[in-house]
Amino acid sequence: MEKLVIHGGRPLHGHVRVSSAKNAVLPIIVATLLPSTPASIIDAPNLDDVSTICSVLESLGVKVTKEDNVLTFDASMLDKTEASYELMSKMRASFLIMGPLLAKMGHAKIALPGGCMIGSRPIDLHLKAFEAMGAEINVGNGFVEGYAPHGLKGTTIYLDFPSVGATENILMAAATAEGRTIIENAAEEPEIVDLVTFLNSMGANIKGAGTNIIRVEGVKELQGISHTVIPDRIEAGTFMIGAAMVGGDVVIDNVLTEHLKPLLAKLNEAGVKVIKDIDSVRVISDGHIRSTDIKTLPYPGFPTDLQAQFMALMTIGNGISKITETVFENRFMHVGELQRMGASIQVEGRCAIVQGVPFLNGAFVRATDLRAGAALTIAGLAAHGETEVGELHHIDRGYDHLVEKLQGLGADIVRVDRD
Numbered sequence: 001m002e003k004l005v006i007h008g009g010r011p012l013h014g015h016v017r018v019s020s021a022k023n024a025v026l027p028i029i030v031a032t033l034l035p036s037t038p039a040s041i042i043d044a045p046n047l048d049d050v051s052t053i054c055s056v057l058e059s060l061g062v063k064v065t066k067e068d069n070v071l072t073f074d075a076s077m078l079d080k081t082e083a084s085y086e087l088m089s090k091m092r093a094s095f096l097i098m099g100p101l102l103a104k105m106g107h108a109k110i111a112l113p114g115g116c117m118i119g120s121r122p123i124d125l126h127l128k129a130f131e132a133m134g135a136e137i138n139v140g141n142g143f144v145e146g147y148a149p150h151g152l153k154g155t156t157i158y159l160d161f162p163s164v165g166a167t168e169n170i171l172m173a174a175a176t177a178e179g180r181t182i183i184e185n186a187a188e189e190p191e192i193v194d195l196v197t198f199l200n201s202m203g204a205n206i207k208g209a210g211t212n213i214i215r216v217e218g219v220k221e222l223q224g225i226s227h228t229v230i231p232d233r234i235e236a237g238t239f240m241i242g243a244a245m246v247g248g249d250v251v252i253d254n255v256l257t258e259h260l261k262p263l264l265a266k267l268n269e270a271g272v273k274v275i276k277d278i279d280s281v282r283v284i285s286d287g288h289i290r291s292t293d294i295k296t297l298p299y300p301g302f303p304t305d306l307q308a309q310f311m312a313l314m315t316i317g318n319g320i321s322k323i324t325e326t327v328f329e330n331r332f333m334h335v336g337e338l339q340r341m342g343a344s345i346q347v348e349g350r351c352a353i354v355q356g357v358p359f360l361n362g363a364f365v366r367a368t369d370l371r372a373g374a375a376l377t378i379a380g381l382a383a384h385g386e387t388e389v390g391e392l393h394h395i396d397r398g399y400d401h402l403v404e405k406l407q408g409l410g411a412d413i414v415r416v417d418r419d
């Protein structure tokens with residue numbers, strides 16, 4: 001069991017480069033199930049979630065190869081349509097294989113992903129959409145099984161909530177379905193746009209990605225291409241918040257600032273200096289933070305995946321900050337850990353009231369989930385004394401070389417074996 005050991009209080013300086021987006025690369029890898037010829041991804045991030053999704057595809061018969069910085073997926077031998085609980089339980093995004101498998105193979109049997117730390121995360125919207133497209137869906141004994149022996153048919157689907165995963169699953173099911181599919185109240189996240197760019201480059205006919213109505217004209221076949229995934233806006237945001245909290249002068253490279261408008265606005269409100277450039281952003285901070293409220297919302301609102309990190313920043317604000325989480329029902333697991341570092345936070349339902357304190361103190365804390373882990377790492381870098389962060393497998397899911405990148409900025413952080 002490994003842990004991070006952090007000695008806080010050293011300002012951050014220099015450049016750090018953001019990797020490709022986890023939440024874009026995962027659905028894009030799944031979409032390589034669809035074409036009849038191999039598809040490649042250039043510069044995929046080095047993440048446990050990427051390894052997991054590659055294992056899921058391999059378990060279905062896809063040949064996955066890596067040469068230098070290019071991952072290639074050849075689904076011409078795809079012959080299985082069942083995914084085990086062991087693989088599904090590692091990562092919920094694995095459920096995205098349901099749409100492409102139904103579209104291409106007419107069958108999918110997938111272990112139910114189950115609940116997780118941040119909420120129950122049902123898949124009802126995905127399943128309702130597949131049924132509307134003509135699939136027969138049965139749920140039982142911990143599995144969801146779908147049949148579409150005569151193929152999927154386009155239809156109009158209204159999503160009760162603009163679910164990112166449901167929008168992606170439907171897009172992949174609809175790309176080669178018969179006729180037109182219209183997704184109303186679709187998710188508008190940049191990762192949806194990147195998936196659609198990938199699908200359209202392979203020959204799909206999809207319009208409206210990035211708005212809440214997406215139209216898909218089903219095509220007969222897709223052909224594999226090579227794709228470079230968009231930068232990870234959540235990793236970029238994590239470094240921006242980190243620089244703001246710890247203090248210093250940091251340039252974050254490979255950032256599309258148009259994907260981070262709510263964070264830029266909130267850092268501005270918090271008194272942090274942020275200078276935008278074409279594909280980078282510079283954050284200058286003396287560590288004095290004005291308390292600011294945030295409310296998480298689907299894109300283009302404030303991302304739930306930056307809520308924990310922003311809460312860490314608010315723990316040293318000059319007053320009271322109200323943090324409202326509307327996307328997931330239980331995404332405050334980091335509160336207890338931040339309290340161990342001396343933060344003053346009270347949770348009232350979906351709101352956390354953070355009363356800023358002059359400084360945090362180092363403590364032993366656990367990464368209760370991926371973004372909680374990032375938040376606690378930032379908090380440790382800003383805190384007085386030594387912080388240890390355990391349960392690193394959560395952080396490894398979604399941050400590519402986090403420790404090395406922070407060391408490059410001058411942080412005193414090492415990864416060591418617990419024993």
Ligand SMILES: CC(=O)N[C@H]1[C@@H](OP(=O)(O)OP(=O)(O)OC[C@H]2O[C@@H](n3ccc(=O)[nH]c3=O)[C@H](O)[C@@H]2O)O[C@H](CO)[C@@H](O)[C@@H]1O
Nearest residue numbers: 023093121122123124125126161163164165166305327328
């Ligand atoms: C791999 C990936 O891209 N993960 C992201 C994706 O997760 P994910 O795709 O799972 O998130 P969704 O947008 O689907 O979920 C948002 C909300 O909708 C609910 N819901 C979703 C589907 C459904 O069938 N029924 C239902 O009720 C969920 O429980 C949750 O409360 O978007 C989330 C919201 O931006 C991000 O936090 C995750 O980092």
Ligand SMILES: C=C(OP(=O)(O)O)C(=O)O
Nearest residue numbers: 023092093305370371398
């Ligand atoms: C919640 C997240 O990911 P996932 O949907 O894969 O659990 C995240 O990236 O913060």
